[in-house]
Amino acid sequence: MEGFTPVLSTIGGVLIGFAALALLYFNGRIAGISGIMGGVLRPQKGDTLWRAVFLLGLVTGAALILLLHPAAMDLRFDVSDSTIILGGFLVGIGTRIGTGCTSGHGVCGVGRLAPRSLVASAVFVGFAIATATTVRHVWEGF
Amino acid sequence: MLGYLVVFLSGTLFAVGLGVSGMTLPQKVIGFLDLGGHWDPSLAFVMAGSAGVYLLFYRWIKQRSSPLFDTEFHIPTRHDIDQRLLVGAALFGVGWGLVGLCPVPARP
Numbered sequence: 001m002e003g004f005t006p007v008l009s010t011i012g013g014v015l016i017g018f019a020a021l022a023l024l025y026f027n028g029r030i031a032g033i034s035g036i037m038g039g040v041l042r043p044q045k046g047d048t049l050w051r052a053v054f055l056l057g058l059v060t061g062a063a064l065i066l067l068l069h070p071a072a073m074d075l076r077f078d079v080s081d082s083t084i085i086l087g088g089f090l091v092g093i094g095t096r097i098g099t100g101c102t103s104g105h106g107v108c109g110v111g112r113l114a115p116r117s118l119v120a121s122a123v124f125v126g127f128a129i130a131t132a133t134t135v136r137h138v139w140e141g142f
Numbered sequence: 143m144l145g146y147l148v149v150f151l152s153g154t155l156f157a158v159g160l161g162v163s164g165m166t167l168p169q170k171v172i173g174f175l176d177l178g179g180h181w182d183p184s185l186a187f188v189m190a191g192s193a194g195v196y197l198l199f200y201r202w203i204k205q206r207s208s209p210l211f212d213t214e215f216h217i218p219t220r221h222d223i224d225q226r227l228l229v230g231a232a233l234f235g236v237g238w239g240l241v242g243l244c245p246v247p248a249r250p
Contacts, residue, residue, distance in 0.1 A: 005164050009184040012163020013191020019156035020192070021199050026148040028209030028216050031156060034245040053146050057153020064154070065161035072161040076169045083240055090237025095245055098230020099218075102244040103156075105231075106189060111196025112217075119223050120231040127235025132175035135240060 020108050023054070032104020033058070034095035079135070098124070145211030163188040168242030175239050 020031035027050065036051045066073045077084055095101040098120055100109065105124070109117020164170040165188055173182030208214055238244050 002169075003180075004182050005170075005184050006187050009163045009165075009187040010191040012159045012161070012165065013188035014195050015159030015162060016156055016188070017159075017192040017195035019152045019159055020196055021203065022148060022155070023152040024200070024209065024215070025203050025206075026152075026210045027145055028212040028214060029149075030217060031152065037245060050146065050149050053149045054153040057150040057155075058157045059153075060150070061154040061157025061161070062166075064158060065166065069161065072164065072166050075167060077241065078169070078172065079240060087237040087241030087243070090233050090240070091243070091245060092237075094230045094232070094234030094237055096230065097226050098232075098234055099227065101234060102238075107192045107196055109218075110189075110193040112200045113197070114218065115221055116218070116223060116227055120227055123228055123231035124235035124238065127232045128175045128239035129177060131236045131239030132172055132242070133177045133239075136172075136176050137178035 016103075016107060017111070020103070020111070024108075030104055030108045032100050032108060034092075034101040035099065035104050038096060083135075094124075148211065159192075163191075171238075171242040171244075175242065 023029045023031045029050065031054075036054055039047060039051045040055065062073070079087075091101070098105075100117065100120060102121075102124075105117040105120040110121055160166050164184055170182060170184055173180065174185035203209075204215070234244075
C-alpha cells in the first residue's frame, strides 16, 4: 500500500460512498462515524441500537481486512505516544464540537453539497495539512 | 430486522472500503497531509470517489418520500456557519494532522 495508489484508492472511495448511500437509502441515516459513535456514548431511547449495529459492522469489516489483507492494517505512526494521545483527544473533542468528521462532513455532507459540511471539510483539511507539514518539517521533535 | 442487517452490512462495506483505499494506514494519510515529504495524493482520490458517488445518487434517493426501512430521512437541516463548527473542524484538523487517524479507522 506504500506510494501512490490512485486505482485502489478510488475503488475504496466508491465502496465507502456506496456503504453510506445504502445507509441513507434503506435506513435514512447519515454515515457519520463520529456522530454514530457519539450517539452510542450518550444513548437516547430508540436511537442507539442501529448505531451499535453499524459499529459492529465496522469492526467486522476491519477483522475481514486483517484476515484477507493484513498489510492494510499495518499501522505505523511517526510520532510519539503522547502526540497520538493528544491527537486522539483533539479529534474526539473537535468532531463533537464541529458535529462531524471525514465521513459525516467529508463524504455525506460534501456529497449532498451541504454548506456547513463544505466549510467544515475545507477547514479540517486545511488545518490538518498545516499541522502535519509543520510538525514534521518546521517544528520537528514534536 | 432486515433494516439492521443492512446497517450491519453498510458498516462492514464502509470498513472494507477504507481498507481497500489505504486510509486505514496513518502513514498514507500523513503522506497526503504532509506536503514536505514524498507527497501521496491517494487521499484525494478516496474523497473524490466517495463524495462523487454520494453526489451522484443522493438526489435520486431523496426523491423517495421515505427510506425503505424507516418512516423518514434523518438528515441535518442546519445551514448556518457558526463559530462552533469552525472551531470544532479546526481542532479536529490539528489532531488529524498530528496522528493521521480520523474517527473511522481509529474505532476498530
